[in-house]
């Protein structure tokens with residue numbers, strides 16, 4: 219495909235596309251987003267990683283100018299959403315958490331009418347619609363109704379729709395939640411294409427692998443607050459060890475750890491007991507396994523893996539991302 | 542990090558409200574494939590005209606017209622049914638269809654992520670509903686003309702009058718729909734629509750109602766639509782028509798305002 223499905227920013231060194239200071243969202247007495255600060259630079263792929271209810275969607279809706287802020291300041295594309303919402307929205311591509319495709323229209327009509335909402339019409343709209351259908355590999359379903367499409371195809375159409383106005387900034391709220399692995403990988407590949415061509419992506423997710431694959435930089439959100447910020451690699455280096463030894467103990471051996479893993483420092487930096495397993499954070503998994511064996515611990519299974527953002531989240535909040 | 546971000550300067554932003562035309566385009570696109578649904582709505586008032594206007598009319602004979610002169614019953618009923626067809630057409634698309642789009646299809650959430658706003662949505666949807674009402678009224682007018690039930694050249698003004706009736710009912714219908722929580726709530730709609738249809742001086746003159754009820758009838762927006770249509774088709778024209786026009790226009794404007802506010806509250810939380 220020749221056309222670039224988004225508007226490249228002319229001065230990549232320029233200011234942030236989004237800047238939030240003390241950004242807050244309240245619903246009545248409940249605070250869904252609690253005074254968060256962040257900046258998104260042009261060309262960057264920026265993520266909000268956090269479990270359900272962390273406040274990700276509330277934040278995205280404020281950025282998307284469809285939810286008034288309750289406190290702090292927010293600038294999107296240098297403009298104030300309260301005053302210039304229409305002007306900002308004209309330059310956004312939004313993939314909401316829940317698909318809201320027009321089920322009374324066909325696949326292609328969805329793109330054509332969306333183009334009209336952005337004042338794009340005629341041959342321009344048709345050309346873009348066809349290009350985008352190619353881009354998300356839906357060209358053969360152009361005349362199909364929306365309803366019979368699978369979740370993955372609907373998601374792809376929603377992404378195509380979000381690109382119809384060549385957005386400066388693309389907002390994706392949980393782009394692959396609820397999809398099967400195959401559909402998810404195809405979406406990741408398409409989003410990676412956008413990123414590679416220089417698009418600015420802002421996405422939310424509660425999948426650490428998604429965050430690791432797509433985000434140059436991310437913030438970890440929990441209970442309305444940002445608890446950490448950095449690139450996936452930085453976050454892992456800063457908050458957890460390089461490797462994790464996962465032990466599954468026999469079913470009859472679920473007693474408290476009663477010191478069995480004590481005194482393994484500095485080899486084992488930290489021990490985390492989960493309902494079904496014990497995690498040992500270590501710089502050297504092999505060595506840790508040996509030490510455990512020496513102590514006579516006989517786990518059902520022992521798995522050494524690289525530390526992930528999931529471990530970062532566990533470290534910072536004491537809870538898991540996906541329950 | 543707070544210097545202005547790059548903005549594309551070739552961006553054209555239409556005035557608020559202008560985006561409404563895209564919602565009308567959307568409706569045209571939707572109905573292009575299900576036009577039969579549109580056609581069916583045309584027949585109901587026609588059946589009333591044949592059944593009641595001509596059937597019952599044969600027994601009633603004539604009754605006093607707006608200026609006191611006796612007129613045949615068909616001539617009395619036909620403009621009222623034209624007003625009703627404008628009302629019904631407007632209500633079809635401003636109630637259940639809006640409910641569906643608002644609560645199940647999330648159509649407007651998609652629309653509001655674009656430069657369009659709640660005012661565009663309210664105007665666009667009300668405009669489409671009034672267009673539908675007007676189409677039915679025009680169809681009905683053609684039938685009236687063919688059957689010789691158009692008594693005055695003033696009757697051409699029944700078309701803009703039908704638009705006004707459509708506007709009032711579409712705006713009020715859509716405003717009411719923003720409060721509907723479940724499909725069963727629409728039973729209430731029938732509870733309002735049927736008495737409106739029967740008791741808005743549609744089938745018998747205002748003077749035949751008991752005095753206490755006359756005041757209530759005069760509050761009915763359809764009553765004002767019916768009177769407007771009747772006077773225009775019979776060429777009984779005077780400044781009092783402006784009262785009907787003002788009442789319907791005010792109701793429509795109020796409904797439009799309420800719709801925009803409510804959509805904002807529901808969708809821009």
Ligand SMILES: Nc1ncnc2c1ncn2[C@@H]1O[C@H](COP(=O)(O)OP(=O)(O)O)[C@@H](O)[C@H]1O
Nearest residue numbers: 245250268269270271272273274275276277810
């Ligand atoms: N319209 C609303 N009214 C009241 N509470 C809300 C509303 N929207 C979200 N919340 C609450 O705010 C919190 C954060 O929600 P959300 O931003 O959707 O989180 P996430 O997207 O991270 O799952 C949740 O506890 C949710 O119940």
Ligand SMILES: [Mg+2]
Nearest residue numbers: 274275276315
């Ligand atoms: Mg969410």
